[in-house]
Amino acid sequence: MTSYMHLHPSAVDYIELDAGERVQWLKRPRWIGYPRAQEVMGKLEDLLRHPREARMPNMLLIGGTNNGKTRLIRNFAQRHPAEENPGGEHIFAPVLYTQAPPAPSESGFYSEILNTLFEKVPTSSADAKRARVIQVLRGIQLKVLIVDELHNILAGASVKQQQFLNMIKYLSNELQISIVGCGTGDLLRAVSIDPQIQNRFVPELLPRWQMNKEFRQLLMSFERILPLRNPSELHEPQLAGKLLAMCEGTIGELSTLLNMAATYAIQQGHEQISADVLNACGYLPPSDRTRQAARA
Ligand SMILES: Nc1ncnc2c1ncn2[C@@H]1O[C@H](COP(=O)(O)OP(=O)(O)OP(=O)(O)O)[C@@H](O)[C@H]1O
Ligand SMILES: [Mg+2]
Known part of the structure; x- marks a missing residue:
C-alpha cells in the first residue's frame, strides 16, 4: 500500500x-496559517476585544500586491460572522469587511458600507448618508471596520486623500470602533503626512x-x-x-x-x-x- x-x-x-x-x-481556496499571518490575526483579535474608549487603536495592514492581505483579513472577518439579534432592529455584526471606493469619495464610501449591509442608501447629501451610516453601524454594534484597498485613495488629489483619512478617523472616534485599513506600501506615505492620523494607525507588514x-x-x-x-x-x-x-x-x-x-x-x-x-x-x-x- x-x-x-x-x-x-x-x-x-x-x-x-x-x-x-x-x-x-x-x-x-485554501488557508495556510503561516506564523506571520497568525501573529497579525492575534492583533486583530486584540482589536476586537479592546474596550470602547475615546481613542481606539487602529491598524494598517501593509503588503505588496498578491501577498495575502485580503485573504488574511477576510479570514478574520469570517471568524466573526454577523448574528441574528432577536430583540434589535439590526443584526449583530462585530466585524464588517468593506473596500475603499475607486477614488477618495466620502459619499461613495458611505454607499459601499450601506450596500454591504443591504441598507437603503439615502439619495440626498453626504451628510445624510453619514448620519445613516453612523446610525446603522451603531445598531449592529460594530467593533472593527475593515477598509480593504485603502490605497485607492491615492487616485485622488492630496487634499481629497487627507479628507478621506479624516473621515475614517471621525468614524473611529464617533463610533468608538477600530479601523483596519489594508493597502500597498504607497498607502503608508499618504498616511504619514498627518501626524494625527499616523499615530492612530499602527502599520503591520506582510513582507515579501x-x-x-x-x-x-x-x-x-x-x-x-x-x-x-x-x-x-x-x-x-x-x-x-x-x-x-x-x-x-x-x-x-x-x-x-x-x-x-x-x-x-x-x-x-x-x-x-x-x-x-x-x-x-x-x-x-x-x-x-x-x-x-x-x-x-
Ligand atoms: N494564508 C494563505 N494561505 C494560502 N494561500 C494564500 C494565503 N494568503 C494568500 N494566499 C494566496 O495568495 C493570493 C493573493 O492573496 P490576496 O488576494 O490576499 O493578496 P492581496 O495582498 O490582497 O493583494 P492585492 O493588494 O493585489 O489585493 C490568494 O488568492 C491566495 O491564492
Ligand atoms: Mg487584496
Missing part, C-alpha cells in the same frame, strides 16, 4: 480521486518572502495539501530556491505556480513536483509577464 504520510489528512481523502477531480480540487525557515515551512504546508501521490520535498534547498526565484516572493504567485505545477504533475503522471515539472508547467514569473507585455 502507498503511504501518503506527506499529506494533510484532508488531502488524503482526495488522493484517491481521478486526475480530473484532483485538478478541480486544487482550485479551491525570503529564503529562510518561514519560507521552507510555508512550502511544507503547501505540500501537505497538494493532492500528489509522491512526496516532492519542496522545502529542500534547491527546489525551494527555484520556487522562490520563480514566484518573486509573493504567496499569491507561489500558490499559482504550485497549482500549475501540481496540475501538470497529475496530468503527466509524474505525481510529484520537480525542477523539470516547474520548467515545463507553463508558469511565467511576474516580471517575465511584464516584459512580454512590454514587447507586445
Whole structure:
C-alpha cells in the first residue's frame, strides 16, 4: 500500500480521486496559517476585544500586491460572522469587511458600507448618508471596520486623500470602533503626512518572502495539501530556491505556480513536483509577464 504520510489528512481523502477531480480540487481556496499571518490575526483579535474608549487603536495592514492581505483579513472577518439579534432592529455584526471606493469619495464610501449591509442608501447629501451610516453601524454594534484597498485613495488629489483619512478617523472616534485599513506600501506615505492620523494607525507588514525557515515551512504546508501521490520535498534547498526565484516572493504567485505545477504533475503522471515539472508547467514569473507585455 502507498503511504501518503506527506499529506494533510484532508488531502488524503482526495488522493484517491481521478486526475480530473484532483485538478478541480486544487482550485479551491485554501488557508495556510503561516506564523506571520497568525501573529497579525492575534492583533486583530486584540482589536476586537479592546474596550470602547475615546481613542481606539487602529491598524494598517501593509503588503505588496498578491501577498495575502485580503485573504488574511477576510479570514478574520469570517471568524466573526454577523448574528441574528432577536430583540434589535439590526443584526449583530462585530466585524464588517468593506473596500475603499475607486477614488477618495466620502459619499461613495458611505454607499459601499450601506450596500454591504443591504441598507437603503439615502439619495440626498453626504451628510445624510453619514448620519445613516453612523446610525446603522451603531445598531449592529460594530467593533472593527475593515477598509480593504485603502490605497485607492491615492487616485485622488492630496487634499481629497487627507479628507478621506479624516473621515475614517471621525468614524473611529464617533463610533468608538477600530479601523483596519489594508493597502500597498504607497498607502503608508499618504498616511504619514498627518501626524494625527499616523499615530492612530499602527502599520503591520506582510513582507515579501525570503529564503529562510518561514519560507521552507510555508512550502511544507503547501505540500501537505497538494493532492500528489509522491512526496516532492519542496522545502529542500534547491527546489525551494527555484520556487522562490520563480514566484518573486509573493504567496499569491507561489500558490499559482504550485497549482500549475501540481496540475501538470497529475496530468503527466509524474505525481510529484520537480525542477523539470516547474520548467515545463507553463508558469511565467511576474516580471517575465511584464516584459512580454512590454514587447507586445
Ligand atoms: N494564508 C494563505 N494561505 C494560502 N494561500 C494564500 C494565503 N494568503 C494568500 N494566499 C494566496 O495568495 C493570493 C493573493 O492573496 P490576496 O488576494 O490576499 O493578496 P492581496 O495582498 O490582497 O493583494 P492585492 O493588494 O493585489 O489585493 C490568494 O488568492 C491566495 O491564492
Ligand atoms: Mg487584496
